[in-house]
Amino acid sequence: MTRKLRIAIGGFMHESHSFAPMPASWEDFVLPGGLPALQRPATLIEGLRNSSMPGGGAIAEAEKHGVELVPLTWCFANPAGPVTAQAFERISALILHDLTEALLAGPLDGIYIDLHGAMLADGYPDAEGELLRRVRAVAGNDVTVASPLDPHANMTAAMVERADILVPYRTYPHVDMRWAGERTMDLLLKRIARGALDYWMPLPAQCTLIPPMTDVYAERARIAEARGVTELAFCFGFPYADFPDCGAAVAAYGPDKAEAEAAVADLLAYLNLREADFRLDVLPAAEGVAQAMALSAKTAGPIVLADTQDNPGGGGHGDTTGLLAELIRQDAQGTSLGMINDAESAAACHAAGEGATVRLTLGGKSDGAPLDVTAKVLRLTDGHFVCTGPMAAGNPADLGPTALIGIGGVRVIVVSRKMQALDQEMFRHVGIEPAEEKIVVVKSSVHFRADFQPIASKVLVVTAPGPVVADPATLTFHNLRPGLRLRPKSNH
Numbered sequence: 404m405t406r407k408l409r410i411a412i413g414g415f416m417h418e419s420h421s422f423a424p425m426p427a428s429w430e431d432f433v434l435p436g437g438l439p440a441l442q443r444p445a446t447l448i449e450g451l452r453n454s455s456m457p458g459g460g461a462i463a464e465a466e467k468h469g470v471e472l473v474p475l476t477w478c479f480a481n482p483a484g485p486v487t488a489q490a491f492e493r494i495s496a497l498i499l500h501d502l503t504e505a506l507l508a509g510p511l512d513g514i515y516i517d518l519h520g521a522m523l524a525d526g527y528p529d530a531e532g533e534l535l536r537r538v539r540a541v542a543g544n545d546v547t548v549a550s551p552l553d554p555h556a557n558m559t560a561a562m563v564e565r566a567d568i569l570v571p572y573r574t575y576p577h578v579d580m581r582w583a584g585e586r587t588m589d590l591l592l593k594r595i596a597r598g599a600l601d602y603w604m605p606l607p608a609q610c611t612l613i614p615p616m617t618d619v620y621a622e623r624a625r626i627a628e629a630r631g632v633t634e635l636a637f638c639f640g641f642p643y644a645d646f647p648d649c650g651a652a653v654a655a656y657g658p659d660k661a662e663a664e665a666a667v668a669d670l671l672a673y674l675n676l677r678e679a680d681f682r683l684d685v686l687p688a689a690e691g692v693a694q695a696m697a698l699s700a701k702t703a704g705p706i707v708l709a710d711t712q713d714n715p716g717g718g719g720h721g722d723t724t725g726l727l728a729e730l731i732r733q734d735a736q737g738t739s740l741g742m743i744n745d746a747e748s749a750a751a752c753h754a755a756g757e758g759a760t761v762r763l764t765l766g767g768k769s770d771g772a773p774l775d776v777t778a779k780v781l782r783l784t785d786g787h788f789v790c791t792g793p794m795a796a797g798n799p800a801d802l803g804p805t806a807l808i809g810i811g812g813v814r815v816i817v818v819s820r821k822m823q824a825l826d827q828e829m830f831r832h833v834g835i836e837p838a839e840e841k842i843v844v845v846k847s848s849v850h851f852r853a854d855f856q857p858i859a860s861k862v863l864v865v866t867a868p869g870p871v872v873a874d875p876a877t878l879t880f881h882n883l884r885p886g887l888r889l890r891p892k893s894n895h
């Protein structure tokens with residue numbers, strides 16, 4: 404009689420921005436805004452089961468096949484600066500401790516670890532490569548190690564070598580995270596070539612709901628089928644990490660090494676052919692607000708303005724005020740903005756009470772450019788809600804003391820803990836129905852599109868202050884590999 408398969412499951416997810424204002428600390432992993440808290444072995448299965456995280460999909464797939472899951476430690480922190488040495492060492496130590504206990508209790512058939520793939524830690528620029536090295540050192544080379552990856556992963560040769568299976572999500576907005584977890588677990592229950600691309604794709608152009616990415620993913624599927632590879636892994640990379648492996652990369656897993664290498668070459672050739680189509684398409688804040696006001700006067704659904712450079716999902720602090728100042732200056736009536744991350748202002752609103760008029764030094768804590776405003780406190784909440792959109796359904800949000808304030812015709816949600824504006828529920832929980840607004844402003848680059856594009860009559864991506872620059876070529880990098888083009892070439 405064969406024994407049940409025994410698979411360890413854990414995770415350590417972070418997307419790190421070399422130039423973001425705040426580092427990712429231990430506390431940020433313990434309780435991230437908008438996603439499951441840090442899970443130890445006793446709580447991991449129930450903590451992730453109903454979430455949109457890849458681990459939720461992996462648990463469902465493993466249980467379907469009667470696998471014995473051995474939980475480790477799992478955690479996620481919202482994108483920010485590099486992970487502090489303290490957080491990296493504590494979390495790595497917890498995972499390796501739990502893994503050691505699991506191995507002492509009996510042999511493991513596999514190790515599943517939720518990774519993002521673009522984590523920088525103090526002292527370890529390829530933090531996932533380092534974590535996988537430690538996992539291998541503890542578990543040995545015979546056990547299969549598998550991880551889903553966010554396609555913003557800067558997929559390094561060390562990661563590809565040390566993991567047996569890597570499965571990137573196929574979408575941006577990431578609405579298929581659970582699917583990637585299921586597929587990773589599926590491949591774990593039943594091997595490599597890698598190539599890197601010579602140019603960067605700006606974040607707003609990486610969206611898989613619009614060309615050229617819709618074409619790239621169709622081509623990816625066609626090549627995988629034609630070459631007979633099991634997994635053709637494409638990561639478009641996170642272009643804010645200052646280390647040599649930053650960028651887009653392709654890896655293939657299949658029964659035949661030559662075919663796997665050919666599949667990588669085919670997809671890289673296609674991406675080179677489409678380089679010019681990955682150009683930037685963004686507007687300065689003043690022009691974006693003016694266009695939104697003009698368009699909203701003659702359409703039914705809201706105009707959605709994406710404040711891409713202060714995206715809390717890309718390392719922004721969610722508190723810059725440049726776009727808000729422009730909305731007030733142009734008197735954009737019927738506008739709602741989600742969200743300004745400013746615990747001090749939220750506390751001041753709670754102290755004053757609903758209906759009060761308050762003077763606030765709003766936002767700007769991360770860049771020293773707050774906005775002095777006189778605002779009316781319209782609604783106070785504890786910042787608790789459950790997400791309902793395609794990317795985050797089922798995830799609990801705990802944004803701390805929250806206030807909806809009115810500044811002229813502009814309503815602003817002020818929260819105490821940052822979260823990317825990717826789910827309509829963050830508006831609804833303060834009484835705003837986004838579809839009924841004239842203009843909806845979201846601090847997000849692309850993820851908002853999953854839940855907001857369907858109600859938008861038009862989406863405009865605008866540039867205002869923040870570290871998630873639409874054009875990474877404007878940053879001063881020191882450690883990139885020679886020859887990497889920081890902007891796609893305009894033509895061939």
Ligand SMILES: [Zn+2]
Pocket residue numbers: 553554555577
């Ligand atoms: Zn991502």
